[in-house]
Amino acid sequence: MDQRIEVIKQWLGTGSINIFGLPFSGKDTIGIHLAELLGAKFLSSGLILRAAENEDKELLHEMSAGNLAPTDKFRGIVLPYLTRPDLENFPLVLSSVGRWEGEEYDVIAAAASGGHPIQAVVLLNVSEAEVKNRWEASKVLQDRGERKDDESERILDTRIKEFIEKTMPVIETYRKRELLVPVSANTDKDSVFNNVVEGLYEMAMRDQGREIPLNQ
Numbered sequence: 001m002d003q004r005i006e007v008i009k010q011w012l013g014t015g016s017i018n019i020f021g022l023p024f025s026g027k028d029t030i031g032i033h034l035a036e037l038l039g040a041k042f043l044s045s046g047l048i049l050r051a052a053e054n055e056d057k058e059l060l061h062e063m064s065a066g067n068l069a070p071t072d073k074f075r076g077i078v079l080p081y082l083t084r085p086d087l088e089n090f091p092l093v094l095s096s097v098g099r100w101e102g103e104e105y106d107v108i109a110a111a112a113s114g115g116h117p118i119q120a121v122v123l124l125n126v127s128e129a130e131v132k133n134r135w136e137a138s139k140v141l142q143d144r145g146e147r148k149d150d151e152s153e154r155i156l157d158t159r160i161k162e163f164i165e166k167t168m169p170v171i172e173t174y175r176k177r178e179l180l181v182p183v184s185a186n187t188d189k190d191s192v193f194n195n196v197v198e199g200l201y202e203m204a205m206r207d208q209g210r211e212i213p214l215n216q
Contacts, residue, residue: 004197004198004200004201005037005038005197007201007204007205008038008197008200008201008204009038009039009091010204011119011203011204011207011208012038012040012091012119012204013091014088014089014090014091014092014115014116015091015092015111015116015117015118015119016082016091016092016093016094016111016116016117016118016119017034017040017091017092017093017094017118017119017120017121017122017200018094018095018096018097018098018107018118018120018121018122018174019031019034019093019094019095019096019121019122019124020096020099020121020122020123020124020167020170020171021096021123021124021125021126021185022124022126022128022131022159022160022163023131023135023156023159023160023163024126024130024131024134024135024138025124025125025126025131025185026124026126026185026189026192027044027095027096027124028044028046028047028095029189030122030124030189030192030193030196031044031093031094031095032093033193034093034193034196034197035093038091038093039090039091040090040091040092040093041087041090041091041092041093042092042093042094042095043081043082043092043093043094043095043097044094044095044096044097045069045074045078045094045095045096045097045098045099046095046096047095048077048078048081049063049069049073049074049077049078050063052073052077056073058070058073059073059077064155065155065158066154066155066156066157066158066159066162067158067162068099068100068162068166068167071100071102071103074098074099074100074103074106075103075106078097079106079107079110082097082107082110082111082113082114082116083110083113083114084114087114087116088114088115091116092111092116094107096167098170099162099163099166099167099170100166100167100170101166101167101169101170103170104170104173104174105173118174118179119179119203119207120179120180120181120200120203121171121174121179121180121181122181122182122183122196122199122200123171123180123181123182123183124183124185124192124196125182125183125184125185125186126184126185126186127186128160130186131156131160132153132156135153135156181196181199181200181203182199183195183196183199
C-alpha cells in the first residue's frame with residue numbers, strides 16, 4: 001500500500017482526483033482518507049453547497065428535495081475553490097465536483113487554471129439496493145447529521161434519478177478522455193479503499209509508461 005501511495009503521489013503532483021458515485025457510495029469517506037495519505041486537500045461539492053444553503057433559499061429548496069444544485073449556483077459557489085491561491089501548492093481530492101452534464105468542462109478548465117489538472121476520475125459503483133440498505137442503516141446510526149436530503153425514501157429516489165440522468169453523462173465524458181477508474185463499492189469500506197488505490201496506481205503506472213510488477 002505505501003509503495004502504491006508514493007507512486008500515486010509522484011504521478012499526481014498538484015493535480016486532482018474527482019470521485020463520483022450514487023448517494024451512500026462512500027465518496028466522502030474514501031475521499032477524506034485518500035486525501036490524508038496523499039497530503040492533498042479534500043473538497044466536497046455537497047459539503048460546500050450545504051454550507052451555503054442557509055443563505056440561499058433557492059439552493060435550500062432544490063437540494064432539500066434531492067435535486068442537484070443549479071449550474072449557476074455550482075459555478076458561483078463551488079467552482080472558485082479550484083483556483084484558490086491557498087490551495088495552489090497542494091493536490092486535490094474532489095468529491096462529486098461538477099455533477100450536472102456540462103459542468104465537467106467548467107471543472108476541467110478551472111482545475112487546470114488553478115494548477116490542479118484532472119488526473120483521474122473514480123467512479124464508485126454501488127447497486128441501488130445497497131444504497132437503500134445503507135440509507136436504512138444510517139437512519140438507525142444517525143451518522144450523517146440532520147441532512148434534509150436524507151429525510152425520506154422519496155427524496156433518496158430523486159437523488160438516484162438525478163445521478164443517473166444528469167451525472168452519468170458527466171462520467172461518460174471522463175471515460176472518453178480515458179480518465180475513468182471504475183471501482184466496485186458494494187463491499188466494506190476498507191476493501192473499497194484498497195481497490196481505489198489499486199486503480200489509481202495502475203493508472204499512474206500506465207500514464208508513466210511503467211510496467212506493473214507481477215509480484216505486486
